[in-house]
Amino acid sequence: MVTIENFNFKGLRAIVRVDFNVPLDKKTFEVTDDTRIRGALPTINKILNDGGSCILMSHLGRPDGVPQEKYSLKHVIPVLSKHLGREVKFADDCVGESARQLASSLKPGEVLLLENVRFYLEEEGKPKLPEGVSDEEKKAAKDEMKKRQKEFTAKLASLADCYVNDAFGTAHRAHASTTLIAAHFPGKSMFGYLIEAELKAMDKVLHSPDHPFTAIMGGAKVSDKIMVIERMLEKVDNLIIGGGMTYTFIKAQGGKIGKSLCEEDKLDVALQILEKAKAKGVKVYLPVDAVNGDAFDANANTSVTKVNETPDGWMGLDIGPETVALFSGVIKNSKTILWNGPMGVFEFEKFARGTSAIAQAIAEATAAGAFSLVGGGDSVAAVNKNKLADKISYVSTGGGAMLEYIEGKELPGIKAIRG
Ligand code: AMP
Numbered sequence: 001m002v003t004i005e006n007f008n009f010k011g012l013r014a015i016v017r018v019d020f021n022v023p024l025d026k027k028t029f030e031v032t033d034d035t036r037i038r039g040a041l042p043t044i045n046k047i048l049n050d051g052g053s054c055i056l057m058s059h060l061g062r063p064d065g066v067p068q069e070k071y072s073l074k075h076v077i078p079v080l081s082k083h084l085g086r087e088v089k090f091a092d093d094c095v096g097e098s099a100r101q102l103a104s105s106l107k108p109g110e111v112l113l114l115e116n117v118r119f120y121l122e123e124e125g126k127p128k129l130p131e132g133v134s135d136e137e138k139k140a141a142k143d144e145m146k147k148r149q150k151e152f153t154a155k156l157a158s159l160a161d162c163y164v165n166d167a168f169g170t171a172h173r174a175h176a177s178t179t180l181i182a183a184h185f186p187g188k189s190m191f192g193y194l195i196e197a198e199l200k201a202m203d204k205v206l207h208s209p210d211h212p213f214t215a216i217m218g219g220a221k222v223s224d225k226i227m228v229i230e231r232m233l234e235k236v237d238n239l240i241i242g243g244g245m246t247y248t249f250i251k252a253q254g255g256k257i258g259k260s261l262c263e264e265d266k267l268d269v270a271l272q273i274l275e276k277a278k279a280k281g282v283k284v285y286l287p288v289d290a291v292n293g294d295a296f297d298a299n300a301n302t303s304v305t306k307v308n309e310t311p312d313g314w315m316g317l318d319i320g321p322e323t324v325a326l327f328s329g330v331i332k333n334s335k336t337i338l339w340n341g342p343m344g345v346f347e348f349e350k351f352a353r354g355t356s357a358i359a360q361a362i363a364e365a366t367a368a369g370a371f372s373l374v375g376g377g378d379s380v381a382a383v384n385k386n387k388l389a390d391k392i393s394y395v396s397t398g399g400g401a402m403l404e405y406i407e408g409k410e411l412p413g414i415k416a417i418r419g
Contacts, residue, residue, distance in 0.1 A: 001418060002190045004043060004164060009052025013106055015160035016043060016192065017177045019167035019397065020058035020076050029075040036169075037079055039397060043166045043192030044084065044111065053106040055160050057094060057114045057177050058167065065121035065128065073116050080113065088113050094120070095155040103159040117177045121145070122152035124175050152176055157184035166192025169398035171413030172405075182416035189417050194397065199414070201394035202405050205373050210335035211237055216327070216358065218243030219341025219378065222266045227407040228340070229273055233282050238330050240285045242319050242343035242354065246307065249274070249286055255308025258292070259315040285330055289320030291344065291351060298348040318344030319354035328361035337362055337372040339379050340403065346382055355382045363391035375402035 018040040023032045031037070040056075047054050063071040074090050081088045086109070091099035094114035102112050117123040127141040153176040157163070163185040165171070170178045182189040191199070205213075215232040217225050222245040232239060241249060244261035251257050252267040253274075277284045287307045292314040293300030304320050305311065319327070331337060339362060343354035359374075359382050366372045374383055375396030389395050396402045405411055 002187060004046060004190050004192055004196070007162070007188075007190060009047045009050035009162070011108060012052045012161040013055060013103065013159070014047045014052055014162050014164050015055045015057060015156065015181070016040075016047070016164040017167045017170075017181075018043075018056050018058045018192075019169045019194075020056070020073060020080075021060050021169065022076060024060075024070070024075055026070075029070065029072075031076055031079045034079050034083075036397065037076060037083060039194050040166055040192070041083055043164060043194065046193070047164070048084075048086075048109050048111070051108045053108055054111045055103055055106070055114065056111065057117050057156065059118040059123065059170070059177075060116050061118075063116060063118050065119065067116075067119040071116050071118070073113055077113065080111075084111060086111065091115060095152060099159060117156075117175075120152055122149045123177060124173070125149040149176055149180065153180040154184065157181050161185075162188035162190075164190055164192045165413055165417060166194045167413070168195045168198040168396070168401055170401070171195065171398065171411045172401040172409070174412035178413040179416045191414075191417055195414075197394070198396060198398065198402070199405075201373050201396070202402065204371060205336060205338050206235065206406065209235065210371065212334045213336040214238040214240060214330055214334040214338075216240040216242065216331070216337065216339040216362075217245070217341055218339075218343045218355070218358075219376070220244040220261060222248045222263055222270060225341065225403075226266075226269060226273075228403050230276070231407050232338070233273070233276055233280050236282055236338075238283045238285060238334065239277060240327050240330060242287055242323075242327070242358070243341050245341075246287050246290075246319075247310075247316060250308050253308070256310055257308070257316065258310035258312055260310055261315070285327060287316075287319045287323040288326060289322045290316035291318040291320055291354070293317045293345075293348075293351065296345070298350065300348075300350065302350055317348070318346075318351035324354055324357040327358060331358070331361040332365050332368070334365055335370050337365060337370055338406075339372070339374045340376040340399070342378045342382055346378065352382075355379075356386050359383050359386045359388050363388045366391055366393055375399055
């Protein structure tokens with residue numbers, strides 16, 4: 001497999017799939033958080049410094065095949081151009097005549113940004129079907145879309161001499177720009193530095209963790225995390241469970257959960273997880289107390305009770321102080337830490353303390369020598385909010401992609417290059 005470090009881009013046009021799916025101000029369309037743009041810079045700079053040129057492609061939002069101003073990638077040009085210290089050319093259609101002309105006249109050291117690839121349904125390869133179409137019509141539409149997706153991919157590929165994928169956040173999607181295009185560049189497809197770093201961090205946690213290894217799983221639902229939890233039981237010494245999914249476990253064990261979030265159809269699954277953990281010698285830590293709210297509201301009244309004694313009419317919305325102390329102790333004694341999912345409704349200030357405290361404990365463990373990997377939009381937001389990003393060993397850029405990789409699934413965008 002070729003690596004970006006060893007590849008010489010001199011005189012070549014590289015088409016690079018980046019993740020410029022950045023938040024924009026609703027009125028001015030200015031980039032409000034440029035983390036993802038900064039994440040792509042090492043790869044772009046390596047290509048340019050070698051004497052190559054870059055054709056950058058990305059999606060932005062979910063335009064579903066309909067070009068719209070609010071999803072135009074032209075809005076990232078000022079920030080990108082400032083970071084690169086050079087002009088960025090723009091093709092207002094990723095596969096049309098302007099893209100072809102601009103790409104073919106691109107000189108070494110130049111950067112061309114293509115318009116949003118999701119302005120074409122072909123990028124994702126999913127046809128838009130009206131209600132009530134027959135199965136036959138559905139199949140015909142899918143076949144037709146597959147054909148069009150192939151042509152679309154070939155047009156993108158025709159712009160360049162080699163392909164670099166540096167968009168980890170979409171690596172679990174088999175789209176034209178993330179996966180299919182790689183086949184057009186045998187021996188000349190490679191990961192960018194960002195994806196390489198993501199893979200290195202995840203492989204460290206999966207294949208050579210120092211012990212004790214602690215996984216912290218939070219978020220709303222057990223059902224979203226079952227696969228990861230099961231895989232983690234094979235690897236970890238400690239499993240910490242927090243967030244909304246707590247209450248499915250507490251109810252399954254006969255606790256009183258009031259109006260707390262609960263997946264009634266997953267009570268068995270919760271008990272099975274606990275049994276499996278016991279059989280494998282994994283210590284499971286569930287919250288012991290909780291901060292409750294009398295409504296799902298930022299201004300709700302709050303009370304602190306034992307986690308299995310939630311009063312009627314109340315719901316558990318954050319872990320309580322005893323739990324923070326318990327979890328922090330386990331985290332600080334760990335040598336490898338994986339965190340996905342908030343401990344409470346951290347979007348509401350009154351219920352954000354538990355999540356912040358866990359982020360803080362992970363940062364302290366890291367300072368004491370642990371390796372920590374944090375992924376998932378909410379956990380990453382909590383880390384950033386507490387200004388702890390540089391105190392975590394690796395903050396992943398892809399929540400869904402990270403979970404799928406850790407579950408053991410093959411990510412199409414990774415497989416397309418690794419084989
Ligand atoms: P997920 O996408 O599954 O990681 O879930 C994240 C969401 O879970 C966040 O929006 C949190 O507000 C929510 N959440 C965390 N704890 C709770 C809780 N105790 N009750 C309800 N929602 C929660």
